[in-house]
Amino acid sequence: MAKLTDQTRASLRRRSRLVAFGRDAEFSQGFVNVPPFRGSTVLYPDVATLKGRAQRFTYGTRGTPTTDVLCSAWTDLTGAAGTVLLPSGLAAIVVALMTALSAGDHMLMTDSVYAPARAFANKMLRRMGIETTFYDPTIGAEIASLMRPNTKVVFTESPGSETLEIQDIPAIAAAAHGAGACVIMDNTWATPLFFPPHAHGVDMAVEAGTKYLSGHADLLIGLVSANADWFERLHACVHLMAIPAGPEDVFLALRGLRSMELRLREAERQALHLAQWLAARPEVLRVIHPALPDHPGHNLWKRDYSGSSGLFSIVLKPASEAAVAAMLDGFELFGLGYSWGGYESLAVPVDCTATRTATDFKPGGPMVRLSAGLEDIEDLKEDLDRGFKRLRATA
Ligand SMILES: Cc1ncc(COP(=O)(O)O)c(C=O)c1O
Numbered sequence: 001m002a003k004l005t006d007q008t009r010a011s012l013r014r015r016s017r018l019v020a021f022g023r024d025a026e027f028s029q030g031f032v033n034v035p036p037f038r039g040s041t042v043l044y045p046d047v048a049t050l051k052g053r054a055q056r057f058t059y060g061t062r063g064t065p066t067t068d069v070l071c072s073a074w075t076d077l078t079g080a081a082g083t084v085l086l087p088s089g090l091a092a093i094v095v096a097l098m099t100a101l102s103a104g105d106h107m108l109m110t111d112s113v114y115a116p117a118r119a120f121a122n123k124m125l126r127r128m129g130i131e132t133t134f135y136d137p138t139i140g141a142e143i144a145s146l147m148r149p150n151t152k153v154v155f156t157e158s159p160g161s162e163t164l165e166i167q168d169i170p171a172i173a174a175a176a177h178g179a180g181a182c183v184i185m186d187n188t189w190a191t192p193l194f195f196p197p198h199a200h201g202v203d204m205a206v207e208a209g210t211k212y213l214s215g216h217a218d219l220l221i222g223l224v225s226a227n228a229d230w231f232e233r234l235h236a237c238v239h240l241m242a243i244p245a246g247p248e249d250v251f252l253a254l255r256g257l258r259s260m261e262l263r264l265r266e267a268e269r270q271a272l273h274l275a276q277w278l279a280a281r282p283e284v285l286r287v288i289h290p291a292l293p294d295h296p297g298h299n300l301w302k303r304d305y306s307g308s309s310g311l312f313s314i315v316l317k318p319a320s321e322a323a324v325a326a327m328l329d330g331f332e333l334f335g336l337g338y339s340w341g342g343y344e345s346l347a348v349p350v351d352c353t354a355t356r357t358a359t360d361f362k363p364g365g366p367m368v369r370l371s372a373g374l375e376d377i378e379d380l381k382e383d384l385d386r387g388f389k390r391l392r393a394t395a
Pocket residue numbers: 087088089090091114161186188189208209210220221222338339340
């Protein structure tokens with residue numbers, strides 16, 4: 001590591017880059033990790049430098065050596081022109097929207113969107129004079145028919161984080177760009193490791209780093225990467241708003257980055273194993289996982305994605321609320337809680353039938369979203385099996 005020449009560094013393959021990003025033994029005085037920088041004040045050597053802000057770091061809200069490393073690593077992985085960091089995934093969505101929208105604009109937002117992003121559009125953006133139309137996530141190129149002269153943003157999330165519809169991002173991007181709109185994507189599920197967003201036409205890509213970048217359910221961070229058309233505007237917006245990610249969270253996210261590919265591959269393997277096992281269970285009506293051939297978006301997923309992560313949903317055969325609660329309440333390994341992408345498996349009941357406005361989503365039974373963790377797969381199946389027994393035993 002200490003001996004890595006610039007030439008070798010430039011030729012490294014992705015897995016090696018994940019290990020090497022930003023590490024400089026001389027800078028870190030031999031310690032392996034890039035240290036966390038904390039601070040508000042940055043000192044200047046003289047008045048002329050201070051007045052001209054003529055040095056790399058100028059104030060705590062405007063970046064530190066640690067944030068620089070994480071931003072440049074993410075820029076490399078996503079294939080962007082630049083990246084900014086925010087204190088949560090939702091803040092990253094908000095900043096991307098604030099970058100591209102002004103009063104009087106119109107936005108198209110996928111009906112499968114993460115619910116708090118929908119709430120931001122319906123409550124805050126509406127108050128600011130920005131109108132949102134929700135669209136069928138599977139619309140593809142036909143989105144052109146929904147574009148208005150003032151449509152400035154097409155917001156995508158693929159797959160949807162509860163219902164896992166795969167969107168035809170290249171077709172949507174072509175239609176949006178044809179009408180002069182910006183394409184924003186929530187790419188948290190696939191991460192840039194399984195879906196390089198900008199190569200598929202996305203202008204600004206959001207990642208809730210709280211999930212797989214962290215991998216340990218112990219931090220909150222959001223990242224927005226942007227292509228050359230949008231990075232300057234994104235950068236200006238985030239500095240006007242001054243909402244930096246916390247220094248310890250940036251440090252931990254950078255630590256998580258080193259093992260993200262291995263954790264993601266393992267989550268993918270665990271989730272696929274569980275999905276196939278669940279599909280054969282008599283209590284399960286349907287497994288919703290894009291890597292399974294019966295998923296309606298499977299061919300699109302195969303065309304555009306190089307992997308699937310650990311998050312998927314199941315639809316149970318009709319059962320009472322009490323029976324589903326008995327199943328979930330008694331889990332010993334699957335935790336009951338929001339978020340996902342950590343090392344521990346999670347389960348949450350989900351019901352998006354009431355929130356959808358553009359599509360009529362009728363799963364046919366109660367839905368449960370699962371995030372596969374790193375536990376032994378046999379233990380996870382036994383936990384689920386005991387859960388199914390409680391489901392069957394409760395009226
Ligand atoms: C798809 C998706 N995007 C964004 C977020 C928001 O991330 P955060 O919890 O860091 O605000 C979440 C959180 O669950 C999510 O599932």
